[in-house]
Amino acid sequence: MKTKIYNTLTKPYIVVLVMLLAPLLNFLDRNFSFFFGLTIVGLIAWSSNYNWSLFSLTKKLTKKTIVKAFLFALLILIAYTPISIMIDKYFGGADISSLEDIKHNTTGFIVILIVVWTLVAFGEEILFRGYYLKWIAELFGDSKKSWMISAIVSAIYFGASHYYQGISGILGIIPFAFIYSLIYLKNKDNLWLLIFMHGFHDTIGLTFLYLDIENPITKLFEQLILS
Numbered sequence: 244m245k246t247k248i249y250n251t252l253t254k255p256y257i258v259v260l261v262m263l264l265a266p267l268l269n270f271l272d273r274n275f276s277f278f279f280g281l282t283i284v285g286l287i288a289w290s291s292n293y294n295w296s297l298f299s300l301t302k303k304l305t306k307k308t309i310v311k312a313f314l315f316a317l318l319i320l321i322a323y324t325p326i327s328i329m330i331d332k333y334f335g336g337a338d339i340s341s342l343e344d345i346k347h348n349t350t351g352f353i354v355i356l357i358v359v360w361t362l363v364a365f366g367e368e369i370l371f372r373g374y375y376l377k378w379i380a381e382l383f384g385d386s387k388k389s390w391m392i393s394a395i396v397s398a399i400y401f402g403a404s405h406y407y408q409g410i411s412g413i414l415g416i417i418p419f420a421f422i423y424s425l426i427y428l429k430n431k432d433n434l435w436l437l438i439f440m441h442g443f444h445d446t447i448g449l450t451f452l453y454l455d456i457e458n459p460i461t462k463l464f465e466q467l468i469l470s
Contacts, residue, residue: 249290298373301432312439337412364442394424
């Protein structure tokens with residue numbers, strides 16, 4: 244049974260079918276699309292006896308990777324802030340109303356951090372970078388051109404999957420996702436780097452939301468750009 248599932252789900256065109264079918268499930272619930280894709284990844288991992296290298300988890304997690312991920316997350320946060328400010332200025336802020344309950348709510352904050360580091364950081368990176376981006380690039384030739392095209396497509400796809408945050412959320416996430424994709428292209432055997440970058444980035448943002456204070460980096464750039 245394992246062999247049959249593996250041989251079916253690893254056929255080259257299956258990743259395309261998954262990407263086409265997943266968004267349709269949003270009509271039932273916005274989370275179904277994500278969990279459908281993640282289920283496919285889980286089935287492939289299980290049927291391959293958990294060969295995680297199929298999804299770029301080849302290298303072991305090291306302290307160096309964690310430190311590198313934290314520094315990258317900070318640098319991207321700083322460099323991306325002006326773009327985020329301009330998007331918010333012209334399209335309004337992203338809809339993050341579903342997270343408002345964590346303000347000064349320690350229990351809620353801890354729960355959401357657990358979700359972020361498991362389903363969001365690990366889940367989204369293994370699905371969108373380790374599966375969609377990697378497998379699409381390999382499907383269309385495994386060349387530099389196919390990897391770059393796949394990076395662009397997956398970034399747009401990732402942004403569109405956040406449609407519930409409104410147009411500002413989508414536009415804000417696409418270039419951010421593309422930056423992550425470019426870093427992935429240089430670290431195809433170490434998805435841990437992207438997972439921890441994602442986790443650190445979201446943790447920083449959620450911490451400011453929990454404390455109900457404005458991100459000082461955003462505040463500084465707003466003074467420089469909008470004043």
